[in-house]
Amino acid sequence: MSDVLLNFIAGGVGGSCTVIVGHPFDTVKVRIQTMARPKPGEKPQFTGAFDCAKRTVSKEGFFALYKGMAAPLVGVSPLFAVFFGGCAVGKWLQQTDPNQEMTFIQNANAGALAGVFTTIVMVPGERIKCLLQVQQAGSAPSGVHYDGPLDVVKKLYKQGGITSIYRGTGATLLRDIPASAAYLSVYEYLKKKFSGEGAQRTLSPGATLMAGGLAGIANWGVCIPADVLKSRLQTAPEGKYPDGIRGVLREVLREEGPRALFKGFWPVMLRAFPANAACFFGLELTLAAFRFFGIGAHPTPSTEVVPVPHDE
Numbered sequence: 001m002s003d004v005l006l007n008f009i010a011g012g013v014g015g016s017c018t019v020i021v022g023h024p025f026d027t028v029k030v031r032i033q034t035m036a037r038p039k040p041g042e043k044p045q046f047t048g049a050f051d052c053a054k055r056t057v058s059k060e061g062f063f064a065l066y067k068g069m070a071a072p073l074v075g076v077s078p079l080f081a082v083f084f085g086g087c088a089v090g091k092w093l094q095q096t097d098p099n100q101e102m103t104f105i106q107n108a109n110a111g112a113l114a115g116v117f118t119t120i121v122m123v124p125g126e127r128i129k130c131l132l133q134v135q136q137a138g139s140a141p142s143g144v145h146y147d148g149p150l151d152v153v154k155k156l157y158k159q160g161g162i163t164s165i166y167r168g169t170g171a172t173l174l175r176d177i178p179a180s181a182a183y184l185s186v187y188e189y190l191k192k193k194f195s196g197e198g199a200q201r202t203l204s205p206g207a208t209l210m211a212g213g214l215a216g217i218a219n220w221g222v223c224i225p226a227d228v229l230k231s232r233l234q235t236a237p238e239g240k241y242p243d244g245i246r247g248v249l250r251e252v253l254r255e256e257g258p259r260a261l262f263k264g265f266w267p268v269m270l271r272a273f274p275a276n277a278a279c280f281f282g283l284e285l286t287l288a289a290f291r292f293f294g295i296g297a298h299p300t301p302s303t304e305v306v307p308v309p310h311d312e
Contacts, residue, residue: 006290011080014283019073022275024065028052029264029271030133033231037256049267068132071125071149079121080283086114087184108185115180119172124165126172127234128152134235159238168234171245175226179219187215187280208284209277216276220268225261227268228252 028049035045046052056064090110091102102110128149135146146152156164190211195203203211220227229248233241241247252260 006287006295008081008084010283010286010290011084012076013286014279014281015076015080016073017278017282018275019069019076021278022271023069023072024053025267025271025275026129027056027065027067027133029267030130030231030235031056032267033228033264034130034134034235049264049270052267068129068149071128071132074125074149079118079125082117082121083114083180086117087111089117090114102188104185104189107188108181111184112177112181114184115176115178116173118180119169119176122176123167123169123172124153126230127156127165127168130231130234164238168230168245171226171230171233171248174245175223175230179223182222183215183219183276186218187211190214203284205281205285208281212280213273213277215280216272217269219276220272224265224268228261228263231264 031052032046032049038044046055053065087110090113091106093113094102094106094109131146131152132149135144144155146155153165160167191203194207194211229245229252232252233245233248236248241251
């Protein structure tokens, strides 16, 4: 139980680092993904990621890039606690011995299971975040103005109850199961490669950042189409897509073609490395601090060898 608590705290630190570093990129991504389709002869609202960021800052100020950050920031601690707990359960289900080292596929399976668990925590925060991010961009599809996260929850519940708050659950599962599988398996694989051989394998801060950043790229590289569909479903007016993500997919393919499924690709990729590098660095640094002060003595539930940042 002490290990669960320590990883809950460390995961919260890592998740907070992810949100703070990555939220501006996420805002740009969501605004590009949900902008209105231009009519024939009209210019699109944004010509690309840089144009979106420049216009957002010019019209609304720099901190507009951080709109909607409160919801994911508040949710990161339980989200990462659930993620690492899910990884531990996935590992336990596959082990025949407590000291058994997980293979790449086994880590992927554990990550996929954790992705299922985190969806329950993540969906409301994602829905709130997306609605707040797009409403100031001039393209809010719902046509409803929100004054903040609590106002979003109140109005969504009034519109459609708990079902409205959890709209996009299927789309989030479609995104997060493969993404979480790639995330954990790639991080574990790179961690082992970077830490060298021997009983006392450790990672430098630079290697931790590199492994976490590349794991983030792998995570998003497999799930951008599902993320586009999720963003559109969660920001659409109530009742627009009665059959859920399938209706969104049909509309996107019919009106914009397959390329539209990769809208926001560059802001996602630009965000993926620094945000996830910061996540794992915060996570491992916090766990290293616990060990330095003699608090806890076991590896993280998602790892076989803990990469301890140290001065070289």
